Amino acid sequence: YLYTAAEQARRMQQLIDDLLTLSALETDSPPPLEDPVDIAAMLADICEEVEALSAGRHRITLENEGPRRLLGSTRELRSAFANLAGNAVRYTPDGGSIVLRWGAEGSAGARFSVRDSGIGIAPQHLPRLTERFYRVDRGRSREAGGTGLGLAIVKHVLERHQATLQIESE
Secondary structure (H helix, E strand, C coil), rough: CCCHHHHHHHHHHHHHHHHHHHHHCCCCCCCCCCCEEEHHHHHHHHHHCCCCCCCCCCCEEEEEEEEEEEEEEEEHHHHHHHHHHHHHHCCCCCEEEEEEEEEEEEEEEEEEEEEEECCCHHHHHHCCCCCCCCCCCCCHHHCCCCCHHHHHHHHHHHHHHCCCCCCCCC
């Protein structure tokens, strides 16, 4: 019983944390400070966290071919990138592969992408994925431990950094 209570308390704390983060991002708070962000170090840390979350169940690769530094909020960008990578682990079956990629795009841009061998998302769900609490499959999401707020947070972080979220799935 204590384990169950502790697990539910952890889930409730994660939900509260995500709601507070999303609320702060949705208000007219000032844009993030433009500090130099060491993307290479941040992605290496995220890759380690994702490997720990996977516990050896997936093949995880980091391809880092983009600019080493970026101006923005380290905390916000880390949250967005880690969320996308964590979702790949949660929704990719054991034995699957996950590729985290940071690459240059155009003359002054860059792109972070996450590619996985999961089951994919049906096209009718794609436009709604960044809505609060929207879940493609309620049972599967609950099992994976998500709050239903992660992609909404990602969308707002990227908007604050003049970036966009593009989701493609088969």
